Amino acid sequence: xxxxxxxxxxxxxxANLAPAQxxxxxxxxxxxxxxxxxxPFDPASNQLVDWSGSGTIISPDGYILTNFHVIGDEAxxxxxxxxAVFTTLPSAPDQxxxxxxxxxxxxxxxxxxxxxxxxxxxxxxxxxxxxxRFTAMPVGDSNLLLPGDPLFVVGYPGIAGxxxxxxxxxxxxxxxxxxxxxxxxxxxxxxxxxxxxxGGAAFDENGYLIGVPTALLQxxxxxxxxxxxxxxxxxxxxxxxxxxxxxVQRAPGVQVQQPVAQPTTQPSPGxxxxxxxxxxxxxxxxxxxxxxxxxxxxxxxxxxLVYHTYxxxxxxxxxxxxxxxxxxxxxxxxAARFGTEITSYRTKEEGGDWDFLDLSAVPNPSFTYSNPPAxxxxxxxxxxxxxxxxxTVSVTTGPGHPPAPAQPAGTVTANTAQSAVIGxxxxxxxAQGQLAGMADSASFHTYYVEVPAGVAQLTITMSADIDLxxxxxxxxxxxxxxxxEEGGDWxxxxxxxTPGAQFSIPNPQPxxxxxxxxxxxxxxxxxxxxxSVR
Numbered sequence: 001x002x003x004x005x006x007x008x009x010x011x012x013x014x015a016n017l018a019p020a021q022x023x024x025x026x027x028x029x030x031x032x033x034x035x036x037x038x039x040p041f042d043p044a045s046n047q048l049v050d051w052s053g054s055g056t057i058i059s060p061d062g063y064i065l066t067n068f069h070v071i072g073d074e075a076x077x078x079x080x081x082x083x084a085v086f087t088t089l090p091s092a093p094d095q096x097x098x099x100x101x102x103x104x105x106x107x108x109x110x111x112x113x114x115x116x117x118x119x120x121x122x123x124x125x126x127x128x129x130x131x132x133r134f135t136a137m138p139v140g141d142s143n144l145l146l147p148g149d150p151l152f153v154v155g156y157p158g159i160a161g162x163x164x165x166x167x168x169x170x171x172x173x174x175x176x177x178x179x180x181x182x183x184x185x186x187x188x189x190x191x192x193x194x195x196x197x198x199g200g201a202a203f204d205e206n207g208y209l210i211g212v213p214t215a216l217l218q219x220x221x222x223x224x225x226x227x228x229x230x231x232x233x234x235x236x237x238x239x240x241x242x243x244x245x246x247x248v249q250r251a252p253g254v255q256v257q258q259p260v261a262q263p264t265t266q267p268s269p270g271x272x273x274x275x276x277x278x279x280x281x282x283x284x285x286x287x288x289x290x291x292x293x294x295x296x297x298x299x300x301x302x303x304x305l306v307y308h309t310y311x312x313x314x315x316x317x318x319x320x321x322x323x324x325x326x327x328x329x330x331x332x333x334x335a336a337r338f339g340t341e342i343t344s345y346r347t348k349e350e351g352g353d354w355d356f357l358d359l360s361a362v363p364n365p366s367f368t369y370s371n372p373p374a375x376x377x378x379x380x381x382x383x384x385x386x387x388x389x390x391x392t393v394s395v396t397t398g399p400g401h402p403p404a405p406a407q408p409a410g411t412v413t414a415n416t417a418q419s420a421v422i423g424x425x426x427x428x429x430x431a432q433g434q435l436a437g438m439a440d441s442a443s444f445h446t447y448y449v450e451v452p453a454g455v456a457q458l459t460i461t462m463s464a465d466i467d468l469x470x471x472x473x474x475x476x477x478x479x480x481x482x483x484x485e486e487g488g489d490w491x492x493x494x495x496x497x498t499p500g501a502q503f504s505i506p507n508p509q510p511x512x513x514x515x516x517x518x519x520x521x522x523x524x525x526x527x528x529x530x531x532s533v534r
Contacts, residue, residue: 022150022168027207029090032164033057033135035201036087037097037156038070038117040080048084054155054200055085055117056209060133062119063245064103065237066199067214068110071117075304077110077343078351083117086156088164096163097156099123104479107240110343111283111309112185113214114232115199116240120476127489130475130511137201138249139241140208142233143184145171151231153191153213155200167192175230177282179216187211187231202231208251210234244421246448278388283309287379289321292394297332297383306383309341312395316374322396323356323379324366330389333382334358334365338436339416341378348439355418359384373417373434373526414445417526421446421477425515427455430532435468435517437525442469442481444518449533451508458508459534462517463500466527470494470501471516474509478516495520499527 023031034057039048053070057063064085072079082104086097101119108115119134121127149171157165169191176183189202193213202211211231241248278298287293287310298306314321325334335342335354345359346352358365359382383389414422414433425431425447435443451458462470471478472492481495482488494501517529 022205023152023203023207028166030135031137031152031154031166031201031203031207032088032090032093034137035154035156035164036064036085037162037164038064038066038103038199039084039086040071041082041084041102042080043082049080052156053198054213056201056212057119057134057136058139058209058241059136059245059248061130061247062101062103062128062132062134063106063241063248064117064119065209065212065241066115066117067212067232068108068113068115069215070199071105071115072108072110072343074110074113076346077341078346079105079108079115079343081105084123085119093164101128107244107340108343109236109240110341111281112232112236112239114212114237114240116244118477120479127476136249137203137207137209138251139234140204140206140210140251142187142210142235145187145204145210145233147171147173150205151189151191151211152203153189153193153197153200153231154203155194155197155213157194157197165194165197178280179230184233185236187233189231193229197229206251212237243423246424278306279308281307283311286311286313287393287395288312289314289318289395289397292392294390294392295381296388296390297381299387300384301386305345308381308393310379310381310393312377312379314338314372314374314377318372318397319370320397321369321372321377322366322394323368323377324394324396325364325381326392326394327363328390328392329363330383330387330391331361331363331385332365332389332391333360333384334367335380335382336367337378337418338373338375339378339418339420342380345380345382351440373415373436375416412447419443419445423447425449425531425533427451427533430530432528432530433517434526434528435519437519437521437523439523442518442520444516446477447515447517447531449513449515451510451513453510455508455510456506458505458513459502460505460515460531461500461502461534462529462531464517464527464529465499466525467497467499467521468527468529469496469518469520470503471518472503472505473514475511475514477514481516481518481520490516 038055039052055064055066085101085103087100088097102121103117103119106116106118153167169189172188174184175186177185197213198215200213204210214232216228278296280298300306336356337354342354344352356367412431417434417436422445471490480488492503
């Protein structure tokens with residue numbers, strides 16, 4: 001159970017609300033509803049953790065944008081699954097927030113310290129009906145900001161008992177990822193930001209969400225670490241918002257944004273690596289098949305390793321794909337995963353989510369995928385030693401087999417074999433994909449179907465070349481495939497020992513139906529499937 005006993009605080013930390021004269025009162029009331037306090041739940045202790053952060057509801061169905069370090073550990077790239085969500089009544093901003101909901105982890109970008117969670121339960125663990133609509137703030141375009149523009153920062157600066165705080169200032173300028181070079185990876189502001197505000201909201205003069213307040217530890221010239229605060233521009237968050245939130249509230253004219261490229265600090269293919277202390281943890285771009293990248297990774301510390309993440313666009317039809325690292329004599333390590341970034345290098349039993357991992361003391365690690373699926377491969381070069389290390393990472397392939405035949409019209413293709421939310425599957429169309437088994441849990445592909453009113457019957461059919469399974473639910477994503485008495489929340493489920501399944505649902509409820517193809521066979525078992533909805 002995630003229920004717990006809240007400790008009674010001897011005195012509440014009360015913060016005065018700073019007036020925001022240039023935002024209408026109605027807008028400020030909506031902000032007070034949409035900005036929430038987040039406290040992760042630790043299943044090991046059956047308690048909430050001893051820190052908190054803030055977040056902002058960005059869609060009527062309860063998706064919340066926050067910092068990764070609010071819901072997890074940046075050093076290990078691990079995250080908690082469940083999070084307590086505290087809210088404030090606009091009519092009582094002088095009162096501490098109250099535990100109102102439980103939210104579940106959805107996606108993250110640990111490199112840019114951003115994460116997405118979704119409200120799925122009330123505080124008593126009863127499901128939130130799909131008809132419930134949350135107050136959400138519209139997302140603006142941070143790329144349009146100019147120095148001198150007014151900004152408003154909202155969040156919860158302290159732990160349980162602290163009231164919501166509203167401060168104002170101006171947009172002071174832009175910074176690159178390293179906080180020095182040109183680029184639009186950070187927003188400078190003179191608005192007061194406290195640590196608990198991390199993950200919260202920064203709004204422009206129109207009340208549009210344009211940034212996420214973020215706390216950073218920066219070393220001074222004397223080697224002392226100081227906490228500094230900047231804003232992550234909302235443009236960087238579209239990498240996790242776009243694939244997962246279909247009805248995000250957008251400001252007029254705002255389309256799905258892509259992060260603005262940083263022009264000066266990323267190494268280019270074929271160039272010599274930079275000299276000096278090396279580059280910090282971060283995403284260093286794409287590597288083409290048959291190419292290599294050279295760089296220097298910064299020294300690790302006793303508490304934190306350093307990683308460089310690269311991506312590879314893998315086409316269909318490859319017979320093999322080999323990733324190798326030349327550490328120039330240093331013992332660098334290597335990890336790889338299809339579909340999403342790696343969040344933990346621990347063992348699979350302890351939550352590691354890599355496909356391949358080499359943490360041995362042997363230099364120059366390499367991996368080879370046989371018949372890799374089409375999609376995006378994430379590669380992490382990892383430094384666990386306390387000195388900078390030069391390296392070259394290469395991606396090569398063996399002879400390919402003929403590409404798969406073209407998909408028929410009206411077919412959705414899943415571009416990853418790993419667990420993922422694939423997206424919409426229109427009525428009358430089909431989806432094709434392959435799904436690899438995992439060691440510690442079932443892997444899944446999630447689709448959703450919009451069913452209009454008046455449909456006499458909804459038929460969902462899945463065929464596969466191995467024993468893949470199928471589950472269906474109305475209104476919200478499936479959280480557990482377990483039996484009902486063990487917490488399974490599906491409406492229909494087929495986990496028989498046959499490779500196909502079909503559900504015919506008479507007079508289906510109009511709205512969004514979620515369909516999961518899942519693989520519970522374990523590692524080494526990859527199955528191809530076709531899914532259709534009629």
